[in-house]
Amino acid sequence: MTLFALSSGLVKWTTASDSDMDLVLNVADHYVLTPYVYPSSWPEDGALRQIISLLVVTNLGAAVLYLGLGWLSYHFIFDHNLMKHPQFLKNQVRREIKYAMTSLPIISIPTVALFFLEVRGYSKLYDDVEESPMGWPFVLLSMISFLLFTDGCIYWIHRFLHHKSIYKHFHKPHHVWKIPTPFASHAFHPLDGFLQGLPYHIYPFLFPLHKVLYLALYIFVNIWTVSIHDGDYRVPGPLQEVVNGAAHHTDHHLFFDVNYGQYFTLWDRIGGSYRNPSVLEGKGPLDCIRRLTAEGKMSANGANANGHTNGHANVSGTKSKEE
Numbered sequence: 001m002t003l004f005a006l007s008s009g010l011v012k013w014t015t016a017s018d019s020d021m022d023l024v025l026n027v028a029d030h031y032v033l034t035p036y037v038y039p040s041s042w043p044e045d046g047a048l049r050q051i052i053s054l055l056v057v058t059n060l061g062a063a064v065l066y067l068g069l070g071w072l073s074y075h076f077i078f079d080h081n082l083m084k085h086p087q088f089l090k091n092q093v094r095r096e097i098k099y100a101m102t103s104l105p106i107i108s109i110p111t112v113a114l115f116f117l118e119v120r121g122y123s124k125l126y127d128d129v130e131e132s133p134m135g136w137p138f139v140l141l142s143m144i145s146f147l148l149f150t151d152g153c154i155y156w157i158h159r160f161l162h163h164k165s166i167y168k169h170f171h172k173p174h175h176v177w178k179i180p181t182p183f184a185s186h187a188f189h190p191l192d193g194f195l196q197g198l199p200y201h202i203y204p205f206l207f208p209l210h211k212v213l214y215l216a217l218y219i220f221v222n223i224w225t226v227s228i229h230d231g232d233y234r235v236p237g238p239l240q241e242v243v244n245g246a247a248h249h250t251d252h253h254l255f256f257d258v259n260y261g262q263y264f265t266l267w268d269r270i271g272g273s274y275r276n277p278s279v280l281e282g283k284g285p286l287d288c289i290r291r292l293t294a295e296g297k298m299s300a301n302g303a304n305a306n307g308h309t310n311g312h313a314n315v316s317g318t319k320s321k322e323e
Contacts, residue, residue, distance in 0.1 A: 147263055
């Protein structure tokens with residue numbers, strides 16, 4: 001089934017009109033696209049114009065979020081000592097950015113198909129709190145249900161992408177980065193990236209959701225995706241057993257078939273794939289670097305005893321199941 005074919009099974013939640021526009025698209029139209037880009041003969045609610053605009057806005061937004069959040073995290077949060085790890089690749093940051101920026105435009109094509117359906121009024125997005133089934137309490141409840149719904153869906157999609165019959169074709173490129181940086185957050189094969197993002201876009205077709213909250217959650221999702229690749233393993237003690245943070249996700253990159261979750265550890269515990277983070281046991285990447293340095297197998301600049309720098313040799317002697 002194609003993504004556009006989804007519209008045949010949907011009933012409009014609201015009536016599409018000149019004002020029934022996605023918030024971001026509406027702002028873009030008002031300040032830029034209508035006065036400076038499109039001829040006056042192209043109405044704002046024209047399907048072709050909306051598709052073109054959504055492609056432009058989606059790609060620009062994705063690039064700004066990815067590069068902006070990645071840059072901030074890389075310079076202010078990411079521990080650059082991790083780049084000394086023997087499994088950190090040569091020119092890795094550049095390769096992560098190149099792979100992500102190549103994939104994002106392709107991911108945007110099916111994503112825009114879903115955005116288009118939302119803009120045309122086929123989703124359950126609403127503008128005013130008064131339209132909410134229970135007012136503000138429902139708005140808050142929908143935020144929680146969004147996180148729980150997407151967390152569960154992504155767990156099983158992610159685990160499916162690890163199946164041996166399809167892993168090497170789609171998900172393996174993301175696991176090239178054993179010691180990820182924030183720029184690895186969006187460095188996916190296009191199909192992999194779209195499938196893991198699909199639950200976010202499916203939710204408003206199934207459940208009512210405020211448009212502003214949807215936009216805020218979209219930004220939050222991107223922040224979270226960067227954060228679990230940033231090497232900042234700190235999580236408040238009481239939440240370490242519940243929140244799937246960077247410590248958990250780093251082990252997923254290192255050990256392959258554990259900690260598939262997005263936000264929480266619930267589904268990993270249910271699915272038997274939970275692994276207590278290595279960093280909490282003194283066996284994380286930074287611990288490995290300190291151990292190798294103390295044993296004289298690595299110098300302060302990350303070179304091993306044979307003169308190889310990180311990315312050229314795996315002096316830790318570990319091997320993941322995928323290899």
